[in-house]
Amino acid sequence: MSCSHCGHFSLDTEKIHVPGVLVVIRVPIRRCRLAEHMVGLIATTESGREVARKLTISTTTLKQVGGAPLADNPEDQATDSPIRVAFGPDLEAIHAAECTPQRCKESCTPCYKLLLQQFGFEDQAESETGSGCFDLTAETSEAASA
Numbered sequence: 837m838s839c840s841h842c843g844h845f846s847l848d849t850e851k852i853h854v855p856g857v858l859v860v861i862r863v864p865i866r867r868c869r870l871a872e873h874m875v876g877l878i879a880t881t882e883s884g885r886e887v888a889r890k891l892t893i894s895t896t897t898l899k900q901v902g903g904a905p906l907a908d909n910p911e912d913q914a915t916d917s918p919i920r921v922a923f924g925p926d927l928e929a930i931h932a933a934e935c936t937p938q939r940c941k942e943s944c945t946p947c948y949k950l951l952l953q954q955f956g957f958e959d960q961a962e963s964e965t966g967s968g969c970f971d972l973t974a975e976t977s978e979a980a981s982a
Contacts, residue, residue, distance in 0.1 A: 845935035940969030
């Protein structure tokens, strides 16, 4: 059975070093580029920072977005960590089985646009067409096999 993922979905692995333990633990990290971009944009506004804090997995993963720190405590701010969101733009889980082109087109993209408009990013909201919803690797392999 072939499963097509949303083009914004990715699965990364992060290494965690535990003090006093010789083994490095590898943890899977599910990511949504659309949600990360959305959080990065809204965090540049004063009112959006509070929302961005609630949508990220940990405020310690963000040093600054748009020149403004997201973590309440400056000591909690990591230096080079990317934005890690806990949810897709539709506030549902980021998971391989659920992150499909259909969900992206019908739920995530409209929610992304709505949230950006809510924080005054009209141009960015209007420029989102939903074309990133489609997994280009799946489309490329289907075209090659035809």
